[in-house]
Amino acid sequence: MSCPNTPELIADYCDPMVSAESLQRHRLHLEGCPSCQQELGRLRPVPARLLRWQNLAMPDWDRSSMIRPVPNRKSIPSRVRTIPLLARWLPLAASVVLTIAVLTQTRLEVNEQGWAVSFGASSKLDVQQLDAYLAAYSRAQEADTREWVQSALKTHGETTADSVYQWMMYMEQQRELDVKRMEAGFEQLLDRDFQTVDSVRQLASYVMYQVAP
């Protein structure tokens, strides 16, 4: 009663893109197969009945909501600026201090009055000088970052989700790079005496302490 050709034959008859060869093959088969003839006659009207569907108009909706994921656009830059910049500056500042320490054989002397850094055997850098240096370094970093942000905004146009994402990626790469630099600094220091290593650790924690608030 049932014929194995029926499913393909019915499906192909409902396919406007079916090849002429397939259609010809099905026609030949149909001539000798009452079962397929009956199924075709029964099922062929079904798709046409479904196509009586009346298309409805789309209700209005916010079509560009996915382009603006955060409603307050101004809040994006300020939030992004504060958090990664601090994260970026901390290791950078520490790594610069470390580099100076390594190159100049810095020594840190701590006593009740405070502490002082000595370069080699002779020269001395006091707390105020170091503060001034760190402040200058911080300003240079900020200018550097501002410049980068401006060029990023120019390149990416408006603060779209894409540009913020690329911005975050850049910050993250910078941060990783800085951490690597700092690690390299520590490794170099391991070849030196423990007094210097201890000094630099104290210096690094000083930098963290100064910047954190």
Place this chain on the structure above:
Amino acid sequence: MEQTDNQLIDAALAGSVSAWEMLVRRHEHRVYNLGLRLLHNPDDALDLVQDVFLGVYRNLYRFRGESQFSTWLFRIVHNKAVDLIRRRQTGPELENWFEEDIPEPVHDLPGPLEACLESEMNEKISQFLLRLPPAQRLIVELKVFQAMTFEEIAPLQDIPVNTAKTRFYTALKNLKIMMEAQS
């Protein structure tokens, strides 16, 4: 001159909100009506449209124009529709996903399509479709309403072309039984 889909996509990728909205307006009604048929509920259909175009926007940079935008779009539509149907279904119906027979006995079906008012037509058609197992419902949608070929449908459902044809045939048989029960 009217811009092509590819021109609108390029402009949208370059940051043009109006090009993006024009692209969405051009295709959204097809997705919305598909949602109405498959999900049988205007709120779910709107959810589908939003899901689909969020997915389109996120992946727009991957669209390279080697296929028709609408073909690429319906790959996303198919996946999102499957997700939504799955989420809206609970309990034992989930097991009937690929079942080849109608999962429940035919009763309280809408009247014959020939006799119904225009305004009732959509309700009846989506009632019929709703009673099909989801895999059959989807194949009828893609074949009949979206006029896709079986060669296009088969990879969407991750099945061979012949299986797609058999599944479509089974769906037509089931629909026919439902339609006959009413006339």
